[in-house]
Amino acid sequence: MKVVTGVVGNDIHVVANRLIDLALRARGYEVFNLGVNTHLQEFFDAVVETGAQVLMISSLNGEAEGWGREVRLLRSQYTNLDDLIMMIGGNLVVGSGNGEDIAARYRNYGFDIACHQVDLNTGLDMLAALLRERGIQ
C-alpha cells in the first residue's frame, strides 16, 4: 500500500511529519514523504507519479482551512484519482473549535477522513478501518 504524505502550505513543523513517516512504515505502508512546506498541487503530482492509493496531508499552523475549498477543484483537474483515499490530520483551524464540526467541514472539502487534534495511532487505525471497509487491505 503506497501513501503520499507531507505538511501542506507554508508550514515548517517537521516533528509530526517525521513521526507519521515512522508510524506508517511500522504499519507496513510504502511511504513517499514530501516533507514540510508542500503545495497542494505537489501532493497530487506525487500521487500520480507514485500511483499511491492514499494521500495523507498534515497541517499544524491551522492554515489548511484557507485552501481546503480548493481541493475538489484541483483534484478534478487530474484523471485517474477517483479511487484515491484522502486523509487530513493535525491542527485544522486557527484558534479552537468543535472537533466533529471541523471534521464534517473537511469531509465537505473532499477528505475521506479528517482528524482534528486526534492522536496519531487513533488516526492510523481510522485509515486501516476505512481500507478494510473498501476491501482494499
Next chain:
Amino acid sequence: MSLLQEEREIILGNEYVDAFDFDEVAAFVRGAGKDLFISRHFARRDKMLVQPRGGFPTYQQQYALYEYFVEAGVDVLPLTIDSNTRLNDYATAKKMLRLSEENDMDMLNGYPLVTHGYRTTRKMITHFRKPVSLRHGTPDARLLIETAIASGIFEIEGGPITYLLPYSKNFPLDKAFLYWKYVERVCAAYSTLNEPINRESFGPLTATLVPPSITIVIQLLEMLLSLEEGVTSFSVSFAQQGSMIQDIVTGAVLRKLARHYAHQAGCADAAIHLVYHQWMGAFPTNMNYADQLINLATVIAALVGADKIITKTRQEATGIPTREANAKTVADTQYCLRILSGLPHVVDATEEEILTAEVTAIMAAVFNDPADTLWRKVFNCIKRGIIDVPFSPHIINRNEMITIRDAHKNIRIIERGNVPIPDRCYAYERGQCDLTRDTTTIVNNIIRDIGIMQ
C-alpha cells in the same frame, strides 16, 4: 582591489542600504570601546555571562528592552532579527516596520537591522556600552553582518549548517557555505583592527532528540570553517538535553575536542568558549514550572562550566515574551549563579570515552572525504548521511538516524543510518534502551521523549 572587497561593494550597494562608508566603519571599529567586545569579557573569565533573547520592530521598543535588561543586570545584550530580514526580504521588512511604527502594533517578530541601518542602531549600542550578540537564522547573512558590525555588534551567531538544517526545506546548502565564508572573512578582517569579533555556532539545532555526537561534530566543523578563514575567537554551544550527566559529559567532550581540532588545524592561539542554552524544547505552560526549569538549566550550566548562558522565559510556551518576563529571567539567573558555590566536579569516564570515540569516528569520515576543501567535504558528508540531524526539515538531510531516551533521559541512538558510529559505541547506546518494543510503541515513546519538560 581584492575579490572580497569587490563582493562587499556589491553587497553593500543594495538599494536598502543608505550609503555604506567603509572607511568610517573601519575607523569606528578601530576606536570602539572595549566594553562592546564580548571577546574581551570572555578573556576576563570572572563569571558566566548571562544573555537573554529578544528583538522588537521599532528602535524605541528595542531601546526600552535594553533598559530593562541593564536594570536586571544583563552581561550580554541580544539583537534578534525579524524573519523577513532573515530571508533577505528587505522590502517587506521596511513595509512592516512602517506599519509597526504607525499603528503601535508589532508586525515583525524581531528588529529589522538592515532597515534601521547602522547609523541609527549604532547610537543605541554605543549608549548601553554592553556587548551585543546578533541572533538571526539567516542562510545569506552577508548584508546583515556588515550592518551589524558597523553598528557595534561584535558577536555574530550562526553558521552554514546550524542556521540551515533546522530552519529551511530547500535553501541550497552549498550556497550557504559560500555565503558564510564571506561572513567569516569579514569578521576576521575586522578582528585585526581592535579586539576580535566573536563568532558563535548554534548548537541546539532542531532541539529535538539530537544526540550529543551529532551536535559536537557540527560544532567542531563550523568552528574549523571559521578558524580557517582567520577568525580568532569562537564559541561552540549546545542546549540542555534532558539528562544532567549527559550535559556534563557533552560539555567536557566538546571543550576537549574543540581545543584538539583547533590545535590540529594550526589555530592553537584561537580563543574557544563554551555556551549553554537553557532548554530549547517544548516548555511547560505553567509559568512556575517554567521558572523551575530555567533555574535547573542554570545549575547545569554551572556544572558544565559554561562561559555564557543563553536564557529562556516563563512565557516560552505562550508566545513572544514581554520585556518584563525577559528581564525577570536575567535577574533570576544572575541570582542563581551568585548563590551557587562549592559545585562538585563530576566526571563519567565511560560516557566520555564512548562519546569521544563517536565524534572522532565521524570527524575522521569527514576528513577522509575525497573533496578538496573542508566545506565541500562537510557538504558531501551531509548529503551522504555521514552527518544526519534528527528532525531537520531540509531535503538534503538523510533522516535515517533514530534516537530515543533511556531510563535516565539520556538521548541514545537506536538507528544510526549512515552515520559511522563505531560498532561498540552503537552496541553500548542500544544496550541502554529497551528495544524489544514494536515500532508503534517506540513512536509513542519518541512523542513522550520530546515532551519530557511539559
